[in-house]
Amino acid sequence: MLHRLTVTELVDRLARREASSREALQSCLDQIAKVDGQLKAFLSYDAPDALAQADAADHDLAAGVTHTQKPLLGVPIALKDVLCQKGQPCNCGSKILGNFVSPYDATVVEKLKAAGAVVFGRLNMDEFAMGSSTENSAFFTTRNPWDTDRIPGGSSGGSAAAVAANEAFATLGSDTGGSIRQPAALCGCVGVKPTYGRVSRYGLVAFASSLDQVGSFTRSTRDAALITRTISGHDPRDSTSLDQPVPDYTAGLDGDLHGLRLGLAKEFMVGGLDPEVRDAVAAAVQKLQDLGATIEEVSLPHSEHAVATYYIIATAEASANLARFDGVRYGARVAGADPTEMYKRTRGAGFGAEVKRRIILGTYVLSSGYYDAYYLRAQKVRTLIRQDFLEAFKKVDAIVSPTTPTAAFKLGEKTQDPLQMYLSDIFTISCNLAGISGLSLPCGFTREPKLPIGLQLLGPPLGESTLFRIAHAYEQATPWHRDISPLG
């Protein structure tokens, strides 16, 4: 049952030579063979390449390389299909990239490899990271490992499902409006959105450049701390990356929350919140107090405008970022009599409906005559949203909320009305707008069917250490992280 270990547990076994990296990877591949036909988390994976990496890791271990030198040596980690890995396909869940093979590694992939990880797989996602259910993938929909009639969340649905179903020890995803935290909550694992700029975006196919961040999915907080530390750091190839030291996030996870002040945003505890989610979060808040934290009410007055602000800014940025998919240099091409016709036909054929909706909306809000009324105004509201958080963080160390208003919904339930789908991101979206840190971890289950419920922690910019501290203490004092999904 190697595939059910956490990264931390696996590292221990590898270090003691009680298991090999090849055995660990093989246990993942066996699990994928067993459940992925149903789960559909993986778009593809290169087993020979992964096995070669595992063998190289075993060779290093035999030669005396330690986990102090390479903290993830021998650990199989899979990637959302939005991150470039040299020599591997990169489709971003879309048809438009055709048979594209990445000529380079994303910085986060380089860092994982330098740390000794076995990096493999292309995990399913909503096309170009646009969606909250993975139903917008051009290929197929991933299922939730707790109930295969339900969605795993999105856009990093494959990444969340793979970890919850024990197909990989950890995965990477991306989060622009909640695309790590929401699927983590719906699948019952730990998902981290680092502070904007903490992790390099070089090699992350861009959706919205001022909102995107790469982050981890893991089965424990300690694992999340380890992987976040590994992928964080300044990168000269990403001019938005922060030149700030990366703390050892795995230190200080001691279970004691005395002295920590937590905030409950009154605007978040509103109608539309499923009663079981409300109760689970309330119980979690009580548990956090039992562990020594104090709780007070805070206000984020501009929260009600976050979804509207996001769908102007993110779509505007997406319309610019996706202009590069034109059939000229890579991907699928539909011929045209002139380049303009080629672009229109290529993009018309290659993009799915949600991507088209967002590109059109983004183009409109940036267009002459409308820029000031929409985009510029949204940027100003964004300032107000950020200020709300910075003000709140003068009083509290972190804010606690539900991650999602409900547990996982059924396939097809929200696909008819895009706006309904957008509103399910109501708790996660303002974090990206404000550029702060965020994390989701399990805090219970609904009764019937048994579906995971996520607790969200929001911290100040570069507040990851605080979030890991709180999450670890809560996790170790509760049973949720020990439950295994039906497919796991």
Added chain:
Amino acid sequence: MAANDFDIHYVADLARLQLSPEEEQRLGAQLGNILGYVEQLRTVDVSGVDPTSHAFPLVNVTRPDVARPGIPQDEALRNAPLKSNGLFIVPKIVE
């Protein structure tokens, strides 16, 4: 900010996206709804507020103006739908 000014055919053309008539109608209706929703931002008092373009404000991020190796030509062309003589081939642009 009038949502009824929204001409999907015109905007799709700006975005170089070919839409079928069915798509124009369906997406047009959905986008009309979404635009109606975002109108709420008009009610927010933004007087004296600066816009945020960067989530974590950094300015003047530069590097020394020294040439560094980039992606080799053959790698850059590897995924090209059509290529020849080290060039990406596209339909004729200039008459």
